[in-house]
Amino acid sequence: MAQEETFRDTISTVDDKGKRIWIYPKKPKGWFYDKRKQLSYLLLLILFGLPYLKINGEPVVLFNVIERKFVFFGQIFLPQDLYIFAIAMITFIIFIALFTIVFGRLFCGWVCPQTIFMEMVFRRIEYWIEGDWTHQKKLNNQKWNAEKIRKKSIKHVLFWLISFFIANTFLAYIIGYEQLFEIIQKGPFKSFGGFIAIVIFTFVFYGVFAFMREQVCTTVCPYGRLQGVLLDENSLAVAYDSVRGEGRAKFKKNEDRASAGKGDCIDCRQCIHVCPTGIDIRNGTQLECVNCTACIDACDSMMEAVDLPKGLIKIASEEGIKHNQPFIWTTRIKVYVGILLVLMGLLTTMIITRSNLETNISRTRGTLFQKYDDEHFSNIYDLTITNKTSQVRDLQIKILEGPGKVELIGKELHLIEQAEVKTKFLIIIDKDDLESNIEMVIGLYENGELVKKINTSFLGPNI
Ligand code: SF4
Ligand code: SF4
Structure with a gap:
């Protein structure tokens, strides 16, 4: 057992010598990936459009930490509203805790801007320019030649331009789009502070999406680190049905796997190849898993190909898999729901009765x-x-x-x-x-x- 659990002692992206292992995830495809794409494009549209929308002459959202002015849905909040902000933060934390207890890290794989930009924008551009994972690996390992210089240059110029665009949008959330346009119009010399902010943000985003990538989710993000305390055996997560799959063995045509004492996992490793954090979900729930569901699509397509039922990897709880039972509303969840409802009621009352x-x-x-x-x-x-x-x-x-x-x-x-x-x-x-x-x-x-x-x-x- 100690032997089996050794994967928990290391992270999949670092080797024995502490050197980064670069992940080349295989391009995913399937039902979940299509749905993720649709949701991602909708969220990107909202993210890039929101700073330009106004309600009663005020932005829909503004986080002006410099002038200590915050706007939500056209309502201005000043430092005097700190008590509302405090309740809003507590409500948000309880909501996040509840969501994680029930759905695990689904937010990371489906809604988090880091994953959306990485998987749906930067990674797709990479696939488009450098090809799928095996081509990318080959390109990185080959000597510098005209092809490598051309592909890498185009990719990094595009990455930098998109990072620049994201940096501008990010700044629009802080200072508002009018001030942002003013900085752009005045140029770098007349608006030096704003220009420096855009340059810094651009390099930060470029660094994150071109180089840091999954390291942000596996080692930097505090929400990711919280999973260990929030998840329990009843939480839903992307999980491998070990009851059905174990006794893993390669596929042999016309073999009755059950009679041969074999499980449904044909050990094709497709679930590992598509994983953007480089883990093997068959080892059980792991901190690195962002619940992107790419392994579900990969496994489903293999199950289909060998004529076995889909769902060997699925969204389920550990208990659900063990006892073949549906999701359970535990006392812990009910308590969190109760607290959340009270806080939401309090927050709504405070906002409604708040005087301008x-x-x-x-x-x-x-x-x-x-x-x-x-x-x-x-x-x-x-x-x-x-x-x-x-x-x-x-x-x-x-x-x-x-x-x-x-x-x-x-x-x-x-x-x-x-x-x-x-x-x-x-x-x-x-x-x-x-x-x-x-x-x-x-x-x-x-x-x-x-x-x-x-x-x-x-x-x-x-x-
Ligand atoms: S294990 Fe599956 S769901 Fe988790 S990160 Fe890897 S591919 Fe995504
Ligand atoms: S994709 Fe499915 S069948 Fe293939 S190794 Fe992973 S769990 Fe086993």
């Missing part, structure tokens, strides 16, 4: 009531208002509930877009209305319309 005017009002520190004139007393307040919209707003302040009137003594309530204004004001009340503590409601108005109510209190002498 954030206010903070407090009596100026260290002050009590003051005598305003012979007939009136006043309290002094600090007011901070954050405008979370992209419009300039002019507000007025009035007392909604309680005696007296408001006198602004600080800045006017002229709010530029996505900025805050700090000001001071007095509440002045008639001496006949004085009490030791008067609860009040202040109203903020915009164009005569009430837009926000704020509760506060007026401090008077102890009467």
Whole structure:
């Protein structure tokens, strides 16, 4: 058994001396690959199109970490919304954990941009220029000649251009496409910072897709590293049906494999040849497996060719294969679903009830009531208002509930877009209305319309 498990001590892309083993995956084909292609092209369309779409004049998504401005579906989130961001992150992590517990690493193989770009863009260009895996291997091992120089040059120029395009899109998600176009129009000398960012991103993407490749999934990606703790024997994953397949042996025509004590695996190794991470799925669930399903297609085509039932490699749980049973909703999954629903409810409520005017009002520190004139007393307040919209707003302040009137003594309530204004004001009340503590409601108005109510209190002498 110790002998059988030695594959777990090493990763498939590193040899005994610690040198990288370059993977040449065979070009996949089959039902799953076709579906993956369709989904990938749809996701690529969304990924490249999203930065150019707007809702109510705001981008659909923007992650402007430089200006600390984030936009989701046209809603602007500023650092003041950190609490919503925190809940959103917890919800996202619970969702990822639940998805992984149920579906294993399916996200990696089917949705992750790294895999989509690698397998559906860069790898396909490589197949197109250099041919399938055996041709690629031959080309890499042969001496430099005109053919090798031509093929490698075309491939790397194309890789670099696509990386440049991805880098521009990536930047559009951070600064918005208007600013990106401005950088492009101004040129590298007038917009040096933006130009450097594009160059760095381009080289990072080029390095990842031309050289690092599956190493990102097998050694760098933190989500990949989490699999060991999230998956259990009930999680669905791309799995080899060892019950049916073992007793693996080469195919012999007209042989009754069952009577000969042989399993259905004909040991053709096609599942290994197509694997982009270079593993043998027959060894069981492994950390390197990105659930791309290429081995399912490869095995199915072999099963078809030798007239055996398809599905020797399939999406199933370890327990499901062992006991030939369908997927089970375990208590662990139910608990995660419960937590996720609560968090989603909380997040939705927070987003719906979130105001696009954030206010903070407090009596100026260290002050009590003051005598305003012979007939009136006043309290002094600090007011901070954050405008979370992209419009300039002019507000007025009035007392909604309680005696007296408001006198602004600080800045006017002229709010530029996505900025805050700090000001001071007095509440002045008639001496006949004085009490030791008067609860009040202040109203903020915009164009005569009430837009926000704020509760506060007026401090008077102890009467
Ligand atoms: S074992 Fe199969 S599903 Fe996993 S990465 Fe390799 S080919 Fe993809
Ligand atoms: S492709 Fe299927 S039959 Fe061939 S070695 Fe892999 S599991 Fe066995």
